[in-house]
Amino acid sequence: MATQDELKQQVAEAAIAYVKEGIIGVGTGSTANYFIDALAKVKGKIDGAVASSEATAQRLRSHGIPVFDLNSVDSLEIYVDGADEITEHMHMLKGGGGALTREKIVAAVAKKFICICDQTKLVPVLGAFPLPVEVIPMAQSQVARALVKLGGIPKLRDFTTDNGNKILDVTGLKIMDPVALEAQINQLVGVVTNGLFAARPADVLLLATQDGVKTYQR
Numbered sequence: 574m575a576t577q578d579e580l581k582q583q584v585a586e587a588a589i590a591y592v593k594e595g596i597i598g599v600g601t602g603s604t605a606n607y608f609i610d611a612l613a614k615v616k617g618k619i620d621g622a623v624a625s626s627e628a629t630a631q632r633l634r635s636h637g638i639p640v641f642d643l644n645s646v647d648s649l650e651i652y653v654d655g656a657d658e659i660t661e662h663m664h665m666l667k668g669g670g671g672a673l674t675r676e677k678i679v680a681a682v683a684k685k686f687i688c689i690c691d692q693t694k695l696v697p698v699l700g701a702f703p704l705p706v707e708v709i710p711m712a713q714s715q716v717a718r719a720l721v722k723l724g725g726i727p728k729l730r731d732f733t734t735d736n737g738n739k740i741l742d743v744t745g746l747k748i749m750d751p752v753a754l755e756a757q758i759n760q761l762v763g764v765v766t767n768g769l770f771a772a773r774p775a776d777v778l779l780l781a782t783q784d785g786v787k788t789y790q791r
């Protein structure tokens with residue numbers, strides 16, 4: 574039986590089939606790290622990558638893969654990233670590694686979002702994993718109070734994002750309508766973004782299972 578790390582590696586390697594040419598968007602986290610390592614083996618095919626975090630940029634560069642500023646790129650063919658949870662509707666909950674804002678920005682300019690996950694990430698309803706909300710530091714208390722009014726229990730993470738902000742991890746929310754809740758939380762003054770990726774769901778899910786990598790299309 575494959576371990577969770579082996580499954581992450583298998584699904585990361587399967588995503589290489591979607592890498593054609595040009596510049597690609599690359600996510601953050603342990604699954605994305607396996608993807609970067611696999612990408613290094615075919616780096617001659619691409620011009621380089623746009624990174625969704627400083628950690629990803631560093632790993633890409635360590636493999637000799639050029640890293641481009643997103644502002645120098647009009648569009649990306651693909652964005653490849655993991656998720657903390659994903660549903661069959663391709664709605665995702667992300668940000669366990671704190672990179673949610675840059676991930677959402679890079680994903681927004683990609684024509685195709687390819688989500689790479691091991692089988693533990695596929696869930697019927699989002700929300701067992703705490704929902705990360707990136708906040709401007711001076712607003713963290715008022716945003717936390719607003720999140721309580723929405724039924725959540727926010728906890729300040731001991732972490733500073735690449736953007737110099739803080740993260741509130743929110744449990745207890747009933748995520749019945751991820752698109753609506755994503756917009757509602759983003760409306761709170763002081764919120765930079767939240768870890769619901771529902772307005773712009775994944776286009777392809779590659780899911781590593783004990784029976785091999787399964788492909789789901791939206």
Ligand SMILES: O=C[C@H](O)[C@H](O)[C@H](O)COP(=O)(O)O
Nearest residue numbers: 602603604655668669670672
């Ligand atoms: O901020 C982190 C990202 O949203 C990751 O994509 C997510 O946390 C999944 O990470 P991992 O592949 O390590 O489970």
